Amino acid sequence: MKEKIAVIGGGSWGATLANVLAHNGHEVAVWEFVREVADHLKTARSLKVLPGLKLHPSALVTNDLKEALQGRSVLVCAVPSEYARATLRAVRESGAVAPGAWVVNVTKGIEPDTLKRMSEVIEEELPAVKGRVTVLSGPSIAKEVAQGQPTLVVAAGPAELAKRTQSLFLADSFRVYTSADAVGVEFGGAIKNVYAVACGIADGLGLGDNAKAALMTRGLNEMVRLGTAYGGQGITFFGLSGVGDLIVTCSSPHSRNRTLGEKIGKGKTVKEALAEMTMVAEGVISAKSVHQLAKKLDVEMPIVTEVYQCLHEGQPARQALKDLLRRPAEDEMAQVGRIFK
Amino acid sequence: MKEKIAVIGGGSWGATLANVLAHNGHEVAVWEFVREVADHLKTARSLKVLPGLKLHPSALVTNDLKEALQGRSVLVCAVPSEYARATLRAVRESGAVAPGAWVVNVTKGIEPDTLKRMSEVIEEELPAVKGRVTVLSGPSIAKEVAQGQPTLVVAAGPAELAKRTQSLFLADSFRVYTSADAVGVEFGGAIKNVYAVACGIADGLGLGDNAKAALMTRGLNEMVRLGTAYGGQGITFFGLSGVGDLIVTCSSPHSRNRTLGEKIGKGKTVKEALAEMTMVAEGVISAKSVHQLAKKLDVEMPIVTEVYQCLHEGQPARQALKDLLRRPAEDEMAQVGRIFK
Numbered sequence: 001m002k003e004k005i006a007v008i009g010g011g012s013w014g015a016t017l018a019n020v021l022a023h024n025g026h027e028v029a030v031w032e033f034v035r036e037v038a039d040h041l042k043t044a045r046s047l048k049v050l051p052g053l054k055l056h057p058s059a060l061v062t063n064d065l066k067e068a069l070q071g072r073s074v075l076v077c078a079v080p081s082e083y084a085r086a087t088l089r090a091v092r093e094s095g096a097v098a099p100g101a102w103v104v105n106v107t108k109g110i111e112p113d114t115l116k117r118m119s120e121v122i123e124e125e126l127p128a129v130k131g132r133v134t135v136l137s138g139p140s141i142a143k144e145v146a147q148g149q150p151t152l153v154v155a156a157g158p159a160e161l162a163k164r165t166q167s168l169f170l171a172d173s174f175r176v177y178t179s180a181d182a183v184g185v186e187f188g189g190a191i192k193n194v195y196a197v198a199c200g201i202a203d204g205l206g207l208g209d210n211a212k213a214a215l216m217t218r219g220l221n222e223m224v225r226l227g228t229a230y231g232g233q234g235i236t237f238f239g240l241s242g243v244g245d246l247i248v249t250c251s252s253p254h255s256r257n258r259t260l261g262e263k264i265g266k267g268k269t270v271k272e273a274l275a276e277m278t279m280v281a282e283g284v285i286s287a288k289s290v291h292q293l294a295k296k297l298d299v300e301m302p303i304v305t306e307v308y309q310c311l312h313e314g315q316p317a318r319q320a321l322k323d324l325l326r327r328p329a330e331d332e333m334a335q336v337g338r339i340f341k
Numbered sequence: 342m343k344e345k346i347a348v349i350g351g352g353s354w355g356a357t358l359a360n361v362l363a364h365n366g367h368e369v370a371v372w373e374f375v376r377e378v379a380d381h382l383k384t385a386r387s388l389k390v391l392p393g394l395k396l397h398p399s400a401l402v403t404n405d406l407k408e409a410l411q412g413r414s415v416l417v418c419a420v421p422s423e424y425a426r427a428t429l430r431a432v433r434e435s436g437a438v439a440p441g442a443w444v445v446n447v448t449k450g451i452e453p454d455t456l457k458r459m460s461e462v463i464e465e466e467l468p469a470v471k472g473r474v475t476v477l478s479g480p481s482i483a484k485e486v487a488q489g490q491p492t493l494v495v496a497a498g499p500a501e502l503a504k505r506t507q508s509l510f511l512a513d514s515f516r517v518y519t520s521a522d523a524v525g526v527e528f529g530g531a532i533k534n535v536y537a538v539a540c541g542i543a544d545g546l547g548l549g550d551n552a553k554a555a556l557m558t559r560g561l562n563e564m565v566r567l568g569t570a571y572g573g574q575g576i577t578f579f580g581l582s583g584v585g586d587l588i589v590t591c592s593s594p595h596s597r598n599r600t601l602g603e604k605i606g607k608g609k610t611v612k613e614a615l616a617e618m619t620m621v622a623e624g625v626i627s628a629k630s631v632h633q634l635a636k637k638l639d640v641e642m643p644i645v646t647e648v649y650q651c652l653h654e655g656q657p658a659r660q661a662l663k664d665l666l667r668r669p670a671e672d673e674m675a676q677v678g679r680i681f682k
Binding site: 138139140141144145147149150151152154166170172173175176177178179180207208209210211212213214216217218220221224234235236238239240243244245247248251252321325329330331332333336337340 | 479480481482485486488490491492493495507511513514516517518519520521548549550551552553554555557558559561562565575576577579580581584585586588589592593662666670671672673674677678681
């Protein structure tokens with residue numbers, strides 16, 4: 001079934017997914033807040049930050065929320081997490097959301113201070129869509145999807161809507177699995193950046209592939225513990241939105257969070273490292289939110305704690321490494337094992 | 342407690358672990374079958390294939406099994422899997438195994454045709470150590486361990502021996518966790534090479550990081566299904582010996598199995614690819630064994646099947662990719678979910 005879809009946010013990921021949807025024959029409108037970006041996307045059919053994307057001719061691009069929303073049965077939320085609440089409020093206040101519309105969330109992150117998932121923010125700001133929000137997540141570097149490289153993701157939410165989300169996006173090179181665990185799927189994507197910073201720090205310290213694989217593995221162990229305390233299902237973290245996204249984010253040399261970590265591992269302060277970068281590294285904010293969440297839910301997160309201390313409390317990277325290696329090595333699954341019993 | 346230990350096999354991994362043990366103050370003898378390798382290791386205290394290793398002066402190196410075994414309370418089995426049974430038989434026939442000795446297995450692989458784990462082969466050939474075998478596994482590229490790079494592994498087996506294995510090897514940069522699931526720990530290391538070949542094929546076909554992360558994630562899903570049917574515990578595959586070793590093996594550009602896959606992905610035949618390589622790629626043999634095992638235990642393994650067909654039935658790599666992408670995408674954890682219920 002061909003749908004009328006509004007993609008809220010014309011950044012790399014929003015524009016890429018709009019393109020996937022348009023190629024699948026859906027009637028797509030892309031709304032972008034930054035007028036210059038919207039204009040460029042509308043006329044040049046491309047994004048300066050994403051070489052390789054060629055936006056489908058059928059996709060409408062606009063800077064006008066009402067124009068984007070009117071008559072659309074599906075909204076794809078693709079705004080950066082720090083602007084999500086304000087944008088969703090504007091969406092509500094536009095009064096243009098069609099009755100019965102539902103939402104696919106592709107924004108990754110936890111809201112600072114409230115520590116809420118993006119889906120919760122969506123349901124709070126758009127009460128009309130309550131219970132009708134799905135999540136699409138997985139190892140999906142936008143550039144590769146834009147180039148048509150094979151990619152596997154997972155759509156999670158209420159069974160019928162998860163299936164509809166799957167049908168919307170499914171394409172030859174874009175395989176979509178389904179999951180009933182929206183909380184777990186969403187949480188994996190929100191926390192992974194902290195481990196990307198950790199792997200970057202390891203790179204900066206000159207550590208090798210053994211150490212990075214161990215960081216990812218023990219990171220996954222932490223993710224399961226915090227994610228299940230947060231309401232997700234443990235098994236979900238072993239899927240595309242958990243370990244899959246973790247692997248791609250930690251491995252990619254182009255990841256902003258990994259790059260930030262590398263600078264810190266080499267001895268730069270966070271201020272110096274950030275000053276050298278042109279784009280925001282969400283890991284700095286995530287590390288704080290995830291650290292707060294771990295404290296709130298009383299879950300031990302050694303790697304998150306060290307990354308937090310490096311980023312926010314001036315802890316030298318080498319000390320963080322020493323702290324981690326000095327911890328007693330117990331039964332590998334001592335804490336996670338209990339979750340699956 | 343300082344122990345007298347014989348390391349059977351002076352290849353990269355055996356010599357590296359002998360060095361870890363010697364640095365921990367244990368009295369170590371390394372036995373190596375190839376006389377030239379033994380002589381070089383004895384006199385130059387190094388291996389030609391492993392830059393960075395400097396064997397501790399206290400370690401004895403010998404080509405004589407009796408000399409290596411006499412009075413040693415611990416045997417570390419570090420011979421290549423294809424020579425394991427014959428070597429262990431020679432160990433038994435030497436009559437030099439000390440009463441009460443126990444074994445740490447670090448050889449990875451499944452025995453062709455019998456489809457047995459190395460620990461089973463050890464217990465069959467050395468009935469005297471039955472019930473006293475542990476396994477040490479995890480993401481551990483020998484070169485990095487030899488250089489003292491931080492590495493995390495897991496020691497599995499009967500509780501008391503797993504703890505003793507942990508104490509033997511534990512060092513500042515070599516952290517050893519414990520696990521009660523020797524079958525699962527051993528199986529992860531035995532099957533991972535097939536996925537390294539798969540990731541290499543993906544590289545050869547020009548696929549990106551999304552596809553490789555997806556291959557590892559769906560590969561992990563297969564590992565859990567086959568590994569639990571084989572007698573391991575599902576949770577183990579989410580640890581260092583499962584996903585950890587999988588990540589390091591699939592990511593390392595130097596992995597022989599990944600390199601072999603890359604050549605095949607670029608269109609070479611297996612024969613051509615192997616002719617270009619100086620070292621054996623175990624993945625060719627593993628793919629066959631794991632494929633046989635999956636059939637025997639009636640477990641669906643789409644990635645293993647495609648790799649097997651590429652390596653042993655002349656299937657073109659591009660066709661394998663098409664087959665995988667054409668599979669229906671169901672609930673992500675449809676099969677694995679049941680294992681954890």
